Amino acid sequence: MRLTEKKITAMLRQRGYKLTPQRQAVLNVIALSHDHLTPASLYERVHQEHPGIGLVTIYRTLAILAELGLICEMHAGGNCRSYLLRRPSGHHHHLICSQCGGVVDFTDCDLGELEKRLSAETGFDIEGHLLEFSGLCPSCQRTASA
Amino acid sequence: MRLTEKKITAMLRQRGYKLTPQRQAVLNVIALSHDHLTPASLYERVHQEHPGIGLVTIYRTLAILAELGLICEMHAGGNCRSYLLRRPSGHHHHLICSQCGGVVDFTDCDLGELEKRLSAETGFDIEGHLLEFSGLCPSCQRTASA
């Protein structure tokens, strides 16, 4: 069990959510994974170890984690329902490998200047931004060139 | 009929697609709209003028437009199936009003430096990026403060 998972279980309890074995199993898979997971792929992984756990529980657990802000939503590959454990707690973005789905976080997006300029040019009151980079991770680059 | 729509019908023909009244109606709505539209909202608008046109045709037309690269996919609001006519033909991004859905394009994202830095730090071979700003357009700001 990782530190991140401990923190999460604490947060769950804090909000009155129970810590069931099913949730632990789902959390474990999410916490240990470094790629983004769809409900279906998460279910697949969880199901291997715990065949009793249903897809409904996956959806419900994802809803709770999203509510608590513990997971990040990914958009790579045109999929709006792919999630990753939130690792840096503050503002950050993701670099996603288009081959293996691996994700690396980065925190300094430096979009302040651009935002100011756009705001001035368009009159928009800018509230937020979505930024993601995609490419090939070092490991997948080797595979590709082999 | 706008210039953009003329170009589009030409591209359609070029690829062997027929120019049916149904497609013209769908194109017309997309070309004249400045907000992003989901298949359902597009259907709703098209249906008002042309009640015979079915939702299936909307989906099929969207698929063609996407294939030809004539529409942009939006991610704001967690919806991966919201589209907008592609206005600048080159690389560009969007500024989206979270209230009315209006979209403004901008072309100079200046992410080259950041991309270089991330590439050096992570070893990723970066292929592309997704960038969207969201906020309130001038008109919706007035409504909000009233």
Add this chain to the structure above:
DNA sequence: TAGGTAAATGAAAATTCTTTTCAATTCCAA
């Protein structure tokens, strides 16, 4: 300017994907 033909259409059925319902079970604070 017909006529032939491949493409397109709409309705309905079939697939996904996601949420709701509900009875049975389980966590956990007292």
Add this chain to the structure above:
DNA sequence: TTGGAATTGAAAAGAATTTTCATTTACCTA
């Protein structure tokens, strides 16, 4: 322990999207 609210899985319901198919239509060619 035990009471009670929260959670679970199965099944049903609902929403979104795709496929199927018989019929119609655009548009190239003669």
